Amino acid sequence: MGSDNNPEPDVAGAVMAAREFEETIILVGDKTQIEAALAKQDTTGLSLEIVAAGQSVIMTDKPSEVIKTKPDSSIHVGLQLVKNGEAAAFVSAGNTGAVLAVAMLRQVGLGRIPGVKRPGLGVIFPIKERPFLIDNGANADCKPEYLLQFGLMGSLYMERMLNIASPRVGLISNGEEEGKGTALIKEAGPLLAASGLNYIGNIEPKEFMNGAAHVAVADGFSGNLVMKTAEAIARYMADALRDEIKSNPVTALGGLLAKPAFGRVRKQLDPNEVGGAPLLGVNGVVIIGHGRSNAYAIKQAVGQARLAVEKNIVEAIAAGIKQ
Amino acid sequence: MGSDNNPEPDVAGAVMAAREFEETIILVGDKTQIEAALAKQDTTGLSLEIVAAGQSVIMTDKPSEVIKTKPDSSIHVGLQLVKNGEAAAFVSAGNTGAVLAVAMLRQVGLGRIPGVKRPGLGVIFPIKERPFLIDNGANADCKPEYLLQFGLMGSLYMERMLNIASPRVGLISNGEEEGKGTALIKEAGPLLAASGLNYIGNIEPKEFMNGAAHVAVADGFSGNLVMKTAEAIARYMADALRDEIKSNPVTALGGLLAKPAFGRVRKQLDPNEVGGAPLLGVNGVVIIGHGRSNAYAIKQAVGQARLAVEKNIVEAIAAGIKQ
Numbered sequence: 240m241g242s243d244n245n246p247e248p249d250v251a252g253a254v255m256a257a258r259e260f261e262e263t264i265i266l267v268g269d270k271t272q273i274e275a276a277l278a279k280q281d282t283t284g285l286s287l288e289i290v291a292a293g294q295s296v297i298m299t300d301k302p303s304e305v306i307k308t309k310p311d312s313s314i315h316v317g318l319q320l321v322k323n324g325e326a327a328a329f330v331s332a333g334n335t336g337a338v339l340a341v342a343m344l345r346q347v348g349l350g351r352i353p354g355v356k357r358p359g360l361g362v363i364f365p366i367k368e369r370p371f372l373i374d375n376g377a378n379a380d381c382k383p384e385y386l387l388q389f390g391l392m393g394s395l396y397m398e399r400m401l402n403i404a405s406p407r408v409g410l411i412s413n414g415e416e417e418g419k420g421t422a423l424i425k426e427a428g429p430l431l432a433a434s435g436l437n438y439i440g441n442i443e444p445k446e447f448m449n450g451a452a453h454v455a456v457a458d459g460f461s462g463n464l465v466m467k468t469a470e471a472i473a474r475y476m477a478d479a480l481r482d483e484i485k486s487n488p489v490t491a492l493g494g495l496l497a498k499p500a501f502g503r504v505r506k507q508l509d510p511n512e513v514g515g516a517p518l519l520g521v522n523g524v525v526i527i528g529h530g531r532s533n534a535y536a537i538k539q540a541v542g543q544a545r546l547a548v549e550k551n552i553v554e555a556i557a558a559g560i561k562q
Numbered sequence: 563m564g565s566d567n568n569p570e571p572d573v574a575g576a577v578m579a580a581r582e583f584e585e586t587i588i589l590v591g592d593k594t595q596i597e598a599a600l601a602k603q604d605t606t607g608l609s610l611e612i613v614a615a616g617q618s619v620i621m622t623d624k625p626s627e628v629i630k631t632k633p634d635s636s637i638h639v640g641l642q643l644v645k646n647g648e649a650a651a652f653v654s655a656g657n658t659g660a661v662l663a664v665a666m667l668r669q670v671g672l673g674r675i676p677g678v679k680r681p682g683l684g685v686i687f688p689i690k691e692r693p694f695l696i697d698n699g700a701n702a703d704c705k706p707e708y709l710l711q712f713g714l715m716g717s718l719y720m721e722r723m724l725n726i727a728s729p730r731v732g733l734i735s736n737g738e739e740e741g742k743g744t745a746l747i748k749e750a751g752p753l754l755a756a757s758g759l760n761y762i763g764n765i766e767p768k769e770f771m772n773g774a775a776h777v778a779v780a781d782g783f784s785g786n787l788v789m790k791t792a793e794a795i796a797r798y799m800a801d802a803l804r805d806e807i808k809s810n811p812v813t814a815l816g817g818l819l820a821k822p823a824f825g826r827v828r829k830q831l832d833p834n835e836v837g838g839a840p841l842l843g844v845n846g847v848v849i850i851g852h853g854r855s856n857a858y859a860i861k862q863a864v865g866q867a868r869l870a871v872e873k874n875i876v877e878a879i880a881a882g883i884k885q
Contacts, residue, residue, distance in 0.1 A: 301739075366798060376736055379744045413699055413786040416624075421702045421783045444791040448798045460744045463736040464784055468767040468791040475689060475771045476799050479830060483823035493819025500806035500813040507802060 240268035240295040240313045241333030242537070243530045249332060250276035252537020257285040259538065260545055265326055268292050268313040292316035296333055298530060302340035306347070314341045318348045321523040328544035330515065332528035332537060335360070339377050342521045349523040352553065354560040357381070358520030359389040360459070360527070361396060362466060363513040368450025371397050372411075375516060376463035386410070386427035386456050387434060388560065392519040393454035394436050395559050399550040400543075401453075409442035409452030411461060417441065423458060431456070473508055477501075515540035517547060519556060524548050563591035563618040563636045564656030565860070566853045572655060573599035575860020580608040582861065583868055588649055591615050591636040615639040619656055621853060625663035629670070637664045641671045644846040651867035653838065655851035655860060658683070662700050665844045672846040675876065677883040680704070681843030682712040683782070683850070684719060685789060686836040691773025694720050695734075698839060699786035709733070709750035709779050710757060711883065715842040716777035717759050718882050722873040723866075724776075732765035732775030734784060740764065746781060754779070796831055838863035840870060842879060847871050 242248045246266075250273060253264040263286040266273045270291045277287065293311035305312060314337055320326035331338050342348040343358055351358060359374035373393040378385060390408045397406040410428055412420035417428060419441055431438045439452055444465060447455050457465065480501075484494035494501075506512065514536070515528035526544045528536055547553075565571045569589075573596060576587040586609040589596045593614045600610065616634035628635060637660055643649035654661050665671040666681055674681060682697035696716040701708060713731045720729040733751055735743035740751060742764055754761045762775055767788060770778050780788065803824075807817035817824075829835065837859070838851035847870045851863045870876075 367802070379736065379742075379747075411787070413702065413783055413790070419702075424702075424783075443794075444787060445794040445797070448794040460736055460747075461784060461787055464734070464767060464788055465791045467736070468788045469795045471766075471768040471771040472792045472795050473799060474768070476796060476827065476831075479690070479827045480823065483826045484820050486823070490820045490823040493816045493821070494823070496816025497807050497813045497820055498816070500803065500809070500817070503806045504799065504802045508799075 240272075240292070241331040242528065242532045243298070245332070246272050246276045248532055248534045249537055251280060251534035252532070252541065253287065254280045254282055254285060255534055255538035256541035257287055260542060262286070262545065263288060264541065265290055265320060267317040267320070268295060290316060290320065296337045298334050300334055300337060302334070302336040305334070305337040306340055306344070310347065312337075312341075314338055315347055318342055318523070318525075322349055327548045328524035328526065330526045330528065330537070330540045330544050332515070332530060332532040332540070335376070335527050338525065338527050339518060342518055342525050349521045349525070352520055352522050352557045352560060355520040355556070356388055357385045358518055359385070359392060360516050360518055361393055362516040364466070364469070365508050365510050365513050366448060367507065369513065370447055370450055370452060370455055372447075372455045372457060372462050372466060373519065374457060374459040374462050375466055376459045377518070378459040380460070381423060381458035383423060383426035383430055386423070386458065387430040388520070390431050390436055390438070390454060390456045391434065391559050392556050393456065395555045396517060396519060396552060397453045399552055399555055400546055403453055405437045406453035407451070408436045408438045408454045408456060409440065409446065411447065411455050411457040411465065412441035412443065415441050415443055415446065427456070477505070511536035511539070513539070514543040517543070517552075519552075523553060563595075563615070564654040564851065565855045566621070568655075569595050569599045571855055571857045572860055574603060574857035575855070575864065576610065577603045577605055577608065578857055578861035579864035580610055583865065585609070585868065586611060587864065588613055588643060590640040590643070591618060613639060613643065619660045621657050623657055623660060625657070625659040628657070628660040629663055629667070633670065635660075635664075637661055638670055641665055641846070641848075645672055650871045651847035651849065653849045653851065653860070653863045653867050655838070655853055655855040655863070658699070658850050661848065661850050662841060665841055665848050672844045672848070675843055675845050675880045675883060678843035678879070679711055680708045681841055682708070682715060683839050683841055684716055685839040687789070687792070688831050688833050688836050689771060690830065692836065693770055693773055693775060693778055695770075695778045695780060695785050695789060696842065697780060697782040697785050698789055699782045700841065701782040703783070704746060704781035706746060706749035706753055709746070709781065710753040711843070713754050713759055713761070713777060713779045714757065714882050715879050716779065718878045719840060719842060719875060720776045722875055722878055723869055726776055728760045729776035730774070731759045731761045731777045731779060732763065732769065734770060734778050734780040734788065735764040735766065738764050738766055738769065750779070800828070834859035834862070836862070837866040840866070840875075842875075846876060
């Protein structure tokens with residue numbers, strides 16, 4: 240029941256995932272709505288289950304309110320399935336703040352992996368080099384040790400999920416030189432340098448876009464601003480180009496001929512292509528998709544969750560944090 | 563002696579400015595180099611002076627080192643001219659950190675306007691709506707009162723320089739809802755709301771790009787990340803489009819026909835078009851240009867400095883801060 244157009248894309252994506260991965264997908268939410276959406280799909284031979292949840296969380300719900308007033312939400316019910324071992328992972332395209340808040344609570348969600356100070360939300364940036372940014376908004380205010388752990392968890396994630404040996408880890412700052420940045424950055428740098436990670440120091444946004452680091456560490460406020468600025472300017476440029484191209488018949492013809500190239504760039508920058516954002520540091524696999532996810536993006540997020548289970552990401556983080 | 567290719571663009575821009583504005587331009591730096599660059603220009607009837615400075619600051623110089631080791635730099639000498647009333651404003655395309663550091667010092671630079679806690683570096687974003695972002699990197703670590711003053715100074719700047727009555731002021735955050743953001747943002751919001759400014763609350767990067775606010779307030783770390791991310795992704799998209807268009811003869815032909823449209827978007831996003839970044843809160847007009855400034859950008863920055871003097875920006879900020 241998570242995506243902006245739920246439950247259609249969520250259910251259609253689950254059906255795609257059940258077919259492609261030959262796994263059982265449990266759909267959590269309003270039974271009547273899910274059944275209606277399923278009836279539109281060909282589910283022959285697929286393993287799909289429905290688990291009812293009495294409440295659903297909408298995008299405008301405040302996370303703190305969800306915890307108080309919606310104990311039977313599809314987020315709660317889905318996370319409980321993971322906690323009880325009835326599901327291997329939880330995927331949602333829903334209210335990110337609510338998923339984060341519920342997942343982090345030990346009682347109703349999954350709680351943290353022992354030793355993890357703050358779970359971090361990671362995201363694979365939809366640019367050619369596919370760098371991983373962590374934290375992307377779970378923690379606005381951070382301490383240096385949180386950033387150290389984001390680096391560690393991000394490195395383990397990229398190593399296991401993408402088979403990158405010794406991923407390069409950078410710290411997002413407003414200058415490459417050591418000593419550039421906030422007090423937080425200046426304290427986190429030496430911790431990362433002494434961590435045994437393949438730490439390359441401060442990186443600026445342009446190095447991030449160039450793929451200088453496989454893992455870019457940021458506090459959740461800065462990380463979220465970087466991601467949202469990138470999305471906003473990409474949209475701005477696409478709109479500006481379209482307007483300028485359409486403003487004159489010759490450029491309009493050129494635009495028509497060049498359309499496949501625009502399409503390829505758009506596809507390259509499409510967040511649907513890279514799946515969802517893993518919430519690293521909680522005691523279970525949780526993947527959060529974009530609210531705008533279509534069925535394909537949901538399927539990709541399920542695939543990502545499946546791989547994270549197969550690669551024992553949670554166990555790897557638990558072992559890495561313990562060291 | 564400021565720009566990456568100094569002194570050619572700086573001198574050529576000064577000549578353009580002297581001609582267009584019919585003002586005296588004082589060139590500060592290495593006399594021999596400046597004279598050689600001037601010899602290539604037609605300066606007939608223009609009022610140009612040279613004031614020698616024994617040292618010049620390069621991009622890799624650390625601001626703290628410049629203060630200690632280069633007391634006769636062109637930055638020091640130029641700022642002293644303003645302090646002594648021999649020049650009305652200082653323009654540099656040089657090492658931003660060094661200009662900031664020297665300008666803020668009362669002894670060797672200009673010092674702060676009484677009551678200003680921290681000068682802020684403003685920048686007009688080169689997008690259609692031309693929003694003003696402050697602080698763009700002068701202060702990585704900020705207190706809520708600094709953000710309040712950035713809002714006030716930015717609002718006065720946009721009101722006077724662009725004749726915008728009651729500019730809308732927003733606070734850059736990772737969510738529009740009140741209560742989103744770091745502890746700093748949560749404390750600065752109420753101060754701005756009570757300030758008498760036309761405060762519209764938190765804005766996300768997409769609202770910033772849409773021109774929701776005329777003035778976007780940020781701590782220098784976040785503001786700098788937003789600007790550098792926008793620059794990096796714009797460059798990334800331009801490169802990706804060029805590569806995709808060239809990859810096939812049909813799209814390549816389309817790209818050729820659409821070229822003027824690309825050119826117009828590039829011009830729209832060209833930082834050279836919007837002049838330099840004003841350092842607001844110091845006791846004099848200081849405009850800092852991009853290191854990549856060409857002659858036209860230098861001329862624009864001089865024009866901006868001239869307008870700031872004419873509009874009594876320093877006096878307006880002094881009066882506004884006093885209230």
